[in-house]
Amino acid sequence: MKILLIFLLILHKPIWIIASLVDPFVSSPQIPPFSPIHTTITMDASSPGIHVRDEQQKNDSHNKKVMVFVVASTALGAVILSLLSFWIYYTKYCSKSNKKNLQSSDAEKGVGLAPFLSKFSSVKMVGKKGCVPIIDYKQIEKSTGNFKESNILGEGGFGCVYKAQLDDNLDVAIKMLNCENQYAEREFENEVDLLSKIQHPNVISLLGCGSNENSRFIVYELMQNGSLETQLHGPSHGSALTWHMRMKIALDTARGLKYLHEHCYPQVIHRDLKSSNILLDANFNAKLSDFGLAITDGSQNKNNIKLSGTLGYVAPEYLLDGKLTDKSDVYAFGVVLLELLLGRKPVEKLAPSQCQSIVTWAMPQLTDRSKLPNIVDNVIKNTMDPKHLYQVAAVAVLCVQPEPCYRPLIADVLHSLIPLVPVELGGTLRVSQVTQQPANSS
Structure with missing residues (x-):
């Protein structure tokens, strides 16, 4: 608009100024040009030929001024029209684009939870993608039996x-x-924000959230068979998990991680992958859960974030140097794979003040084919093809390498596991019906 005003002011200046700017050979009417020829003409007024020549020169000068005026006006009009068109385009399209980008940004962020959660009074459904249902605290209290133990x-x-x-x-x-x-509040907002954008068969589904004073609530789909940790290390000691079922759980987990690492933009690093955060539904389909510590690539400086995670699953480079990448999740996956293979906890106490990790204990025996069958979980011992056992052990060894550059991508792990899982469980293995009789754990 400022540019338009400047050009409008120019229009109010005398036309001879514009003409002189356009054509430097046209003189100002206030300062007559000095011309010896003109002086001669005015001295000899009795000559008719000279009068005709003088009149012709005046007509030529007038025509030239008119032409300059027309050209200057046309050029100025064209400039003004161009600026006006640009201004109309900018106000119409750019403002619409900014509004669209703002709406897109709000949708990506999901519900603005901090100021919003304290205001709801009933179940509120927000149907737009990136948003979540807000559930009234009274309904949460009622549905849990007043948080019955x-x-x-x-x-x-x-x-x-x-x-x-x-x-x-x-x-x-x-x-x-x-x-x-602030840490709990941050984890709550982080998890709701991420899960509101993520949809995958091997990632837990977010159904809603709520709040009451200092308490926050996240509502998920119910996973009937609990966590992998409970199945492996709880009262049943893994008796419900056959070899093929364990491989299916490993495959499902790898698929969930591959989605986070390669199909989410920006990339999501779970940062707290462990058996207690792998949940199992009624059909033992595995889903990743608990995204409170997860980060997105580019959301913050991964080299300067607060060290978080669970002992036994944390990658060495993250524990020692604070370096966090997708290979940190691969290390944790390797530990989970060892749990499925050996039936042991990630860290076990040897004495009141001494612990040993499953990686340290198992590594020397995993690479020895004569020792490997002896450390396999009793529940699945002798129920698998030995070649498949060696393959899974090799994958686990690669995943828990101390140097992240030696670990495979989760996509490579996935491709290694698919041929070991029967077709009916989501893999490509075609096997005849084999009767498996898991040994009772002692």
Whole structure:
């Protein structure tokens, strides 16, 4: 607009100024040009030929001024029209583009949770992608039986997970977080924000969230068979998990990680992959959960973030130098694979003040074919093809290499596991019906 005003002001100046700017050979009317010929003409007024020549010169000068005026006006008009067209285009399209980008940015961020959660008073459904349903605290309280202890499915660092049933007879799991400190609040917002954008068969589904004073609630789909940790190290000691079922769980987990690493933009690094965060539904389909510590590539400087994770699963380079990459998740996956293979916990106590990791204990025996069958979990011992056992052990060894550059990408791990899983369980292995009789754990 400022440029338009300047050009409009120019229009109010005398036309001879514009003409002189355009054609430097046209003189100003206020300062007559000095010409010896003209002086001669005015001295000899009695000559008719000279009068005709003088009149002709005046006509030529007038015509020239008119032509300059027309050219200058046309050029100026063209400039003004161009600027006006540009201004109209900018105000119409650029403002629309900025508005669209703003809406897109808001959709990507999901619900603005901090100022919003304290205002809802009933179940509120937001149908747009990137947003989540906000569930009233009274409904959460009612569905958990006032947080009855018998409904507790598990416990985490900031609270418990409860089994619940919403009014529409939908069975769900509700995680309660005590957000008296900023870390719990940050994990809550981070998890809701990420899960509101992620949809994959091997990633837990977010159904809603809520809040009440210092408490925050996240509502997930219910996973009937609990966590992999409970199945392996709980009362059943893995008796429900056959060799092929364990390979299916490993394959599902790898698929979930591949989605986070290669199909999410920006890339998502889980940062807390472990058996307790791998949940199993009624058919033992595995899904990744607990994204409170997850980060997106580019969201922050990964080399300067607060060290977080679970002992036994944390990659050496992250533990020692704070370096975090997708290979850190691959290391944790290798530890989970060892749990499935050996039935041992990631860290076991040897003495009150001494612990040993499964990686340190197993590594020398994993590469020795004569020793490997002896350390396999008793539940699955002698129930698999020895070649498949050696292959899985080799994959696990690569995943837990101390140097991240020697670890494979999760996509490579996935391709190695697919041929070991029967077709009906999501792999490509075609096998005849084999009767497997798992040994009872002692």
